[in-house]
Amino acid sequence: MATSLHSLNSTLFKSLASSSNKSSSSLSPSPVFRLNSTSAAFNFKPLTSSSSSSAIITRAVASSSESGESHTRETFHGLCFVLKDNIDTDQIIPAEYGTLIPSIPEDRQKLGSFALNGLPKLYSERFVVPGEMKSKYSVIIGGDNFGCGSSREHAPVCLGAAGAKAVVAESYARIFFRNCVATGEIFPLESEVRICDECKTGDVVTVEHKEDGSSLLINHTTRKEYNLKPLGDAGPVIDAGGIFAYARKAGMIPASSSA
Structure with missing residues (x-):
């Protein structure tokens, strides 16, 4: 019998929660998801010439070597x-x-x-122009409680299908965050402050992933940088392309099993 997404989701998240350290707060059952309240404080500084503004790199899936696991993440660059x-x-x-x-x-x-x-009419811009299949916006910046509502996995899937690479929000609804991880469609990154009050639609931004698991959002339009919290144990699941790909890689389900 094929493994269901619901059962695999529950099994994997229980496994991650039981084995993780401080970063396991990203699997908290609280109604509003917050990655890690003890993370380093938010800061910003003027954009320097050494800051990267590279274009989108083809996504590299988590790979293993004889010395252990290594995970390479994409640098996202475009409009927000x-x-x-x-x-x-x-x-x-x-x-x-x-x-x-x-x-x-x-x-x-x-x-x-x-x-x-x-979206309500107060948002005059359209994320996807009528008649088009893709959005010109690579990064979505949100406020508090992003993704609240139903448990439909269609929410992160549609954003990924439209071409979005990451969401940067102040906090997430737990189910939305879990669905982002389970589908591997989009990176749900959390900010320390309300970046949504300092950025405008159409600003040129870059999201860079650091070696320590944290990320950096650079707004090239306002010349400010924002530290983002690490994804913790959820990161490798998204890197692998979703929960089924991760489970196959970890040997939780047969490699030949269909999703």
């Missing part, structure tokens, strides 16, 4: 799309599109074209 607090799953992907099946290529494209199509 800025949102505020309590962006729920109906705003990310309206419920009427919940019947679309992400594993079907045509349905996945449709999900991408409808991404963030449920």
Whole structure:
């Protein structure tokens, strides 16, 4: 019998939670997800000439060697799309599109074209231009409680299908964060302060991943840098391309098993 996403999700997250250290706060059952309240304080400084502004690098999946695991993450560079607090799953992907099946290529494209199509009218910019299948925005910046609402996995899938690479928010709803990890569609990164109040839609930004697992958001338009919290044990799962890919790599399910 094929392993279900729900059962594998529960098994893997229990395993990660029981074996992780301080970074396991990223698996907290609290209604609003916060990565690690003890992380280094947020800071910003003027952009220097040594700061990287490299273009998007092809995503490198986690690879192993004789000396152990190594994980290489993508540097994301492009335009940002800025949102505020309590962006729920109906705003990310309206419920009427919940019947679309992400594993079907045509349905996945449709999900991408409808991404963030449920935003209220106060957001004058469209994440995906009507008639287009992809967004010109690579990074989404949000406020508090991003992804609240239903448990539909369509929310992170549609953002990934539209071409978004990462969300940088003040905090996340637990289910949305878990679905980001489970699907491997998008990196959910957490900021120390309300970056959404300091950035504007259309700003040019870069998200760089550091060797210690933390990340850095550089806003080239405002010339400010923002430290982001580490993903902890959830990072390697996203690196692998989602929970099934990670489970196969870890030997939790047979390599030949279908998702």
